[in-house]
Each structure stands twice: as C-alpha cells, then as structure tokens.
Amino acid sequence: MEQLDVLNLHRKLVEAEAQNKKLERNIRIIEKRKEVIKANAETQYSLTKNIASEKQKQELYVKLLLRSHPDIFFVFDENANFLLGTDSICKIINVNNVSMLKGRKFSSIVETYKPPVFTREVCDFIQNNFLNENKSTNNSVDEKFEIELQDNKYEIKIIAFNNDFGVFAGFLIVI
Helix, strand or coil: CHHHHHHHHHHHHHHHHHHHHHHHHHHHHHHHHHHHHHHHHHHHHHHHHHHHHHHHHHHHHHHHHHHHCCCCEEEEECCCEEEEECCCHHHHHCCCCHHHHCCCEHHHHHHHHCCCCCCHHHHHHHHHHHHCCCCCCCCCCEEEEEEEECCEEEEEEEEEEECCCCCEEEEEEEC
C-alpha cells in the first residue's frame, strides 16, 4: 500500500513538474509579448511625435504661403464649408481676418459679405456643380470666368479637387 502511495505521489510530482514547465513557458511567452508591445508602443509614440512635428511644419508653410501670396483664393470642402484662403480675401470682402470665415458655408459668405467678384453667373455655377443634391463629383471641373468691376478685370477660376481615394473633396476659387 505504501508503494502505491509512493507511486501516486511520484506520478503527481511528474504531472506537477510538467504543468510547472508549461506555466514557465507561458510566462516566457507573455514576457516576450510584453517586450514586443512595449517596443511597438515606443515606435508608435515616436511616429506620432514625428507626424505631429511634420504637420506643424506643413501648417506653418501653408500659413506663410497664405499670408504672402498675392492672388486671392478660397478653399471649400465637399460640403462648401470654408477651409482656408489667402489674406488677400480681406480686401474683397471687408473682414479683419480670414479666420473669421473658417467653417462658414459658401452661401453664407456670399449673403453676408456680398463679394462683388461672386457674380450671379459664378454663384450659379458653384451652386449647380458643388452645392445642390445632384452635385458633380467630377474631378475635371475647371471653369474660368472673366469679370470686369470698376475698370478692373478679374479672372475667376473654379477647380474641383479629390482626396487621395479619388472622391470629391471640395473646390478652389482663385481670383
């Protein structure tokens, strides 16, 4: 009987040792995974910082361009919300700062400020191609208008643009 108890104990000891080895192996696997996760997190943090830094640089370049560019241009998103434009806009619509227009709809800008270069013909073209329910998502929209105001001639160019996936993303008005 004692021999049977010893055999049972021995068998249980062997099973416990095997289970212990499995647990130790699982612990090593978990430790390796933790190291990989930590390395991935550090890499992701570094990339995020680099992307943020590059984005800041690009925003600075855009601001410098917008402040110094002599042409007047407006950029609207696919819903006709004003995104950005040159500081020269202030000259034609009598605002102190272009940032006052940020997020405003094209129609709101026309109604509020009544820019003389946005003639009925220009507004109708924008309405028909970009604002109505049947709006064009054609990236080849590239239209020119010539307008004469107070002995000055203006050329207005309206260009649609797409995002990286080829989907209509907005339009640009250059004066």
